[in-house]
Amino acid sequence: MPKKRIIDFSEELNDMQTSISDLSSTMERLDNNAEEQSDLLKELERRLSDIDPSFIAEPAKFSEHPFKVYSSQYFLEQSEEIEERITQEVHSNFQLLPPMTKLDYIVATIIGAIAALVDILLVKIPKDVTYLGKYTQEGGSLTTWLRTLGVNEDGKLNGFLSNLEKNSKVSFDASTKNAFTEYDREVSGFSPKTHRFMSLGHDPLFGLLFGVLDIVNGRISLIDSKGAIHLIPIEKYQNPTFENMIFAPFLWISHILSDVCTKMGVPAPGWGLTQLLQFGEFGEKDRTVADLARYMYLEGYDLRHFISMGTVPGIVELCTRIYYKLTLEKSDPFTLTYSKDLKEIHNKIRLQKLLFTAHTTATGGNALKIVMNQGNPLAFNYPQLIAFTKQSIQMSVISTRDKTTEKIIRNREQINREWGNNYI
Known part of the structure; x- marks a missing residue:
């Protein structure tokens, strides 16, 4: 199948070719006649010179080059050249990704x-630590300041947040395995310090979805330290009230707000999903990505440090x-x-x-x-x-x-x- 041209000059070039070829033929005949007349004049000059040697004629000026006849090949080559130039220009990406200046x-x-x-200099790390037992590293001042919000001098929640905590009890806030003693699967790494990190209902990004589902179904959805997913019924919350089911989104918001300013806080958005990343060998203890993420949360890598x-x-x-x-x-x-x-x-x-x-x-x-x-x-x-x-x-x-x-x-x-x- 012949390549489709962007601009097709075939018809116009054919007409032009015919006209110019006819004109070239006519001019070629005239050129031949001129050459014959030139030869005749030269012969006359020779005879006059024989009769009178003193006769010097001004040399005639005739074209030394015959008229150019434009062939079909000429027009074909010109058409292809034009087509190539047009194609290159049309498809060039010049300045379609505008350049930036040096400034x-x-x-x-x-x-x-x-x-x-x-x-x-300002963010640094969540808190003061002695990394690997020998490198003393200072925590960031901004995170340190954020940890002072919502709590009193004793580190306890202020009155407003304390009331929220008391009035927003939810099933996905179970903090020990005692809350689901009848559950027959092993939940690795679950403890009071890690329960918010593992509980999907505590995630600031998609916790509203899992939290509402957990409230309505009286359960806790979590990913343990080995990457296993658990949907565990909590006996105490098996018969949620109609009010709790209707106002579940507001109950979730109240509970998260009461948890943000606690000692362990709530995890950074999406951080709990890192427990699914059971690969890698980092550091002296050959920790996986999931292990590192859990270590970071326990060392203060929470929503406040995320901010x-x-x-x-x-x-x-x-x-x-x-x-x-x-x-x-x-x-x-x-x-x-x-x-x-x-x-x-x-x-x-x-x-x-x-x-x-x-x-x-x-x-x-x-x-x-x-x-x-x-x-x-x-x-x-x-x-x-x-x-x-x-x-x-x-x-x-x-x-x-x-x-x-x-x-x-x-x-x-x-x-x-x-x-x-x-x-x-």
Whole structure:
């Protein structure tokens, strides 16, 4: 099947070829006649010279090159050349991923570096620890301050949260195996310190779903330290009241609020799912990813520290967007609609590239922080990794987007510029 051409000149070129070929044939005949006349004149000049040697004739000027006859092959080659140039121009991706300026790269990198410094100097780790028994490492001041909220000087919940705790008892808050003595499966690693970490109802991200289901069914849903999933009925909550079933979402919210400010707090969003990651061999004890995640929670890696760590990607997002707004070019009100749309697309892509550059720098800074802390996993910035992953996916989507409309607009503008250059 012949390749479909973008612009087909076949009919026009055939007509032109016929006309030019006829003209070339006529001019070739005239050229032959001119050569015959030239030979005749030269013969006359020779005879005149024989009669009168003093006769010197001015040399006749005739074309030394015959008229060029344009063949079918000539037009075929010209058509293919034009087709190739048009195809290359139409399908080129020039500026479809608009470049950043040197200033953009510098500012985005500086923003990422500032965020990394905040991570290293302010966020630090959840609390003071002696890592591996020999490295004394200081906890972050922001997390330390957050731990003072909602509690009195004795570390007990204040009056408001204490009342919430008393009035929001739920089935998924069972903290020891004594709550389900008749359950015949082994629940590994379950204890008062880990029950919120393992209980899916305590997760701030999707705990509302599991928490409501647990309240309605009088059970606790959890993932133990070996990655086993358990749905355990709690005898005390087997007959939930109608009010508790109707107001289960509000009961869940009240219970989570009362738990946030406790000593162990509630886990970071999605952190409980790490118990499914039963692989890897890290450190001297060959811990799995699940083991490391559980260790981190027990050392204070909870929702409060998650909020503290969130300041790092927050700084990146805020500062980058401010810079973007300050450097955004104002659109000309008289610009055509399609040009405005293309400009808007390119501006959005530029913003995403700025964010990607800044988040990459901040993530690199967190890697440096982990090294500076002798590989302590508590130095890992979970929110920053989420932000970097999200931005990486966004850049992949941008790079693989359908660019047809943008190419059409770009080509239309290129045609307009060429016409302007040639006829102005």
